[in-house]
Amino acid sequence: xxxxxxxxxxxxxxxxxxxxxxxxxxxxxxxxxxxxxxxxxxxxxxxxxxxxxxxxxxxxxxxxxxxxxxxxxxxxxxxxxxxxxxxxxxxxxxxxxxxxxxxxxxxxxxxxxxxxxxxxxxxxxxxxxxxxxxxxxxxxxxxxxxxxxxxxxxxxxxxxxxxxxxxxxxxxxxxxxxxxxxxxxxxxxxxxxxxxxxxxxxxxxxxxxxxxxxxxxxxxxxxxxxxxxxxxxxxxxxxxxxxxxxxxxxxxxxxxxxxxxxxxxxxx
Amino acid sequence: xxxxxxxxxxxxxxxxxxxxxxxxxxxxxxxxxxxxxxxxxxxxxxxxxxxxxxxxxxxxxxxxxxxxxxxxxxxxxxxxxxxxxxxxxxxxxxxxxxxxxxxxxxxxxxxxxxxxxxxxxxxxxxxxxxxxxxxxxxxxxxxxxxxxxxxxxxxxxxxxxxxxxxxxxxxxxxxxxxxxxxxxxxxxxxxxxxxxxxxxxxxxxxxxxxxxxxxxxxxxxxxxxxxxxxxxxxxxxxxxxxxxxxxxxxxxxxxxxxxxxxxxxxxx
Numbered sequence: 001x002x003x004x005x006x007x008x009x010x011x012x013x014x015x016x017x018x019x020x021x022x023x024x025x026x027x028x029x030x031x032x033x034x035x036x037x038x039x040x041x042x043x044x045x046x047x048x049x050x051x052x053x054x055x056x057x058x059x060x061x062x063x064x065x066x067x068x069x070x071x072x073x074x075x076x077x078x079x080x081x082x083x084x085x086x087x088x089x090x091x092x093x094x095x096x097x098x099x100x101x102x103x104x105x106x107x108x109x110x111x112x113x114x115x116x117x118x119x120x121x122x123x124x125x126x127x128x129x130x131x132x133x134x135x136x137x138x139x140x141x142x143x144x145x146x147x148x149x150x151x152x153x154x155x156x157x158x159x160x161x162x163x164x165x166x167x168x169x170x171x172x173x174x175x176x177x178x179x180x181x182x183x184x185x186x187x188x189x190x191x192x193x194x195x196x197x198x199x200x201x202x203x204x205x206x207x208x209x210x211x212x213x214x215x216x217x218x219x220x221x222x223x224x225x226x227x228x229x230x231x232x233x234x235x236x237x238x239x240x241x242x243x244x245x246x247x248x249x250x251x252x253x254x255x256x257x258x259x260x261x262x263x264x265x266x267x268x
Numbered sequence: 269x270x271x272x273x274x275x276x277x278x279x280x281x282x283x284x285x286x287x288x289x290x291x292x293x294x295x296x297x298x299x300x301x302x303x304x305x306x307x308x309x310x311x312x313x314x315x316x317x318x319x320x321x322x323x324x325x326x327x328x329x330x331x332x333x334x335x336x337x338x339x340x341x342x343x344x345x346x347x348x349x350x351x352x353x354x355x356x357x358x359x360x361x362x363x364x365x366x367x368x369x370x371x372x373x374x375x376x377x378x379x380x381x382x383x384x385x386x387x388x389x390x391x392x393x394x395x396x397x398x399x400x401x402x403x404x405x406x407x408x409x410x411x412x413x414x415x416x417x418x419x420x421x422x423x424x425x426x427x428x429x430x431x432x433x434x435x436x437x438x439x440x441x442x443x444x445x446x447x448x449x450x451x452x453x454x455x456x457x458x459x460x461x462x463x464x465x466x467x468x469x470x471x472x473x474x475x476x477x478x479x480x481x482x483x484x485x486x487x488x489x490x491x492x493x494x495x496x497x498x499x500x501x502x503x504x505x506x507x508x509x510x511x512x513x514x515x516x517x518x519x520x521x522x523x524x525x526x527x528x529x530x531x532x533x534x535x536x
Binding site: 005007009010011012013014017020022024025026027043130131134150151152171201203204205222223224225226227228229242246247248249250251254257258 | 273275277278279280281282285288290292293294295311398399402418419420439469471472473490491492493494495496497510514515516517518519522525526
């Protein structure tokens, strides 16, 4: 299904008016059924549903590796992904139930606490230069055809120091990141010592997703919340936010960015 | 609690670097307990928690009027709002359970379907001119001190044709709207035949919140999804999106905006 739908719209300015065809991001309900148990319905962009389901299940702790998957069936007309695992994780499903009850517009506090306890400190020695960050973000911002068409989606990318390796986009900023990690899981793409770039704000939930994959550096075009900064600090993750117009704010782990010595010199 | 927390950050450009104190939006877990039953934990900005709890409960169908509230207790240190109603709505709580299970980053499809069936067509004859829309949006964009400080929150406002009547902001776009409606409910501020302006994208869930309050016109600085457009069309709501730089897209109900006849003339 196309991720865009066009509608007739009246485009008005103070002086003028015209009828246009406006491209709008499609909002699609996807139900994920794990071992015959209906887990969740996500509102998402209707592309790469297999990646989204696998990534969501991995982020939520239902799936650790591709080997645990017996079968995935995608019904992209009805909006259902069925996933069967080699072991039944009924207990984990109860945990999701508990977590999702304590969630509203974002995910809830009990999720945050549980995940916080589970996340290990990232100890990668990876470094990247300031110029490499700007070059990656520039590539990233030109990557989203769906954003350029609709201005209504978020993007995310997995990168090494020079290149965008996996790119995806979704109406939900969490979904875009889950699609990245779902593809990595299903196609055996390593995530440790790599970089995540996101167009969306960095919140506690995003930090936990990224920490679970061993990612040492997260870069956002937007801002971070205070919990984003605190969790990045606790888990040893480098958090770069507000990357716009050749400026960036480094909140935590700046040694991974300033490795070329230039920044330290400037600050002396 | 302050909605902003400051962190030391390294501000880097390609040529320069400096240590700054960066203001970041606070992300706060608020648990809502309805008649001794823990319903949900929202991640929100820690202000106007009473409005957020009342607005959320009204949006979710647990509360229709102020008269139903026996007591509200806010513990803003622990992040708990307890609300007691005159009638125990245990059945409704089961319905939320069902709905929230089918939700992830947004709200889920079963919520969407249930609310869709429940929402009545808005039949207000309210009209507003193009110039009034631009003037309101201009006021709106200068209203958020928290956004100007952090660039990390969404704003929402209830307006009449000339003035912003109620304004609020939150890290979550749904929460900002619920804070508006919560204040209206607790302080007897009418919402019918008034306008909602939001900084956030318009999705199916936002449309349903607005339809429940009898709002005939919704205006967004950002874009709408396709379900936003479809639901606005079905419920007779005027949807104006992408209001930026003296331009706007009217997707549905354009008769409420073009009432001065100028737009029709331009289109002939």
